[in-house]
Amino acid sequence: MRNPSLLKEEFLKRWIIGLRRCTSLKKNMNILERKKVIKFSADLAMASARNGTTSWSRALIANATRDNDNRILAERILGRPESKISVKRVSTIPVMTCNRPKIRSKNILKRSCSTVRRVRKTVPRKVVANCIAKRLIQKRTHILKSLVPGGEFMDETALMEETLDYIAYLRAQVDVMRSCIAS
Secondary structure, eight states: OOOHHHHHHHHHHHHHHHHHHHHHHOSSOOHHHHHHHHHHHHHHHHHHHTTTOSHHHHHHHHHHTSSHHHHHHHHHHHTSOGGGSOOOOOOOOOOOOOOSOOOOOHHHHHHHHHHHHHHHHHSOHHHHHHHHHHHHHHHHHHHHHHHSTTGGGOOHHHHHHHHHHHHHHHHHHHHHHHHHHHO
């Protein structure tokens, strides 16, 4: 992992360049357009500071370049055409996270709860605790995959590494933005 002060400095330089290029396109912007430009340029600056070496940075760039208007803006911010942006295409295979179907009726819910209770009486508590822990881990992993850009296509080990890196860059982004406001 990089030195946080160098990371912040690099992010700030790229963010300022991005903001200048965005504002040069359109002079009179309303509040919502300004908010969008600030977030868009901050995300691209953060991803480009990582040079597309992580899945989350490639996913941020790919998400930013989906729309034609944003693609042109992203090219201006990144300073290179979209064809040269290092975006790794990932497969769109859906990930199954839960094997249990949704229960739509109260009667079905009552019956399923009563059968679960009967099963729990015969199953040792340690096994039940393991099942609950596994479900809890799967649920939290699913939530984490939805929070990290590109996380839905990662296994658990890669997800943890990418999450740690993404958090470090988000923290640097927040620190830089706070220091800009305080100045």
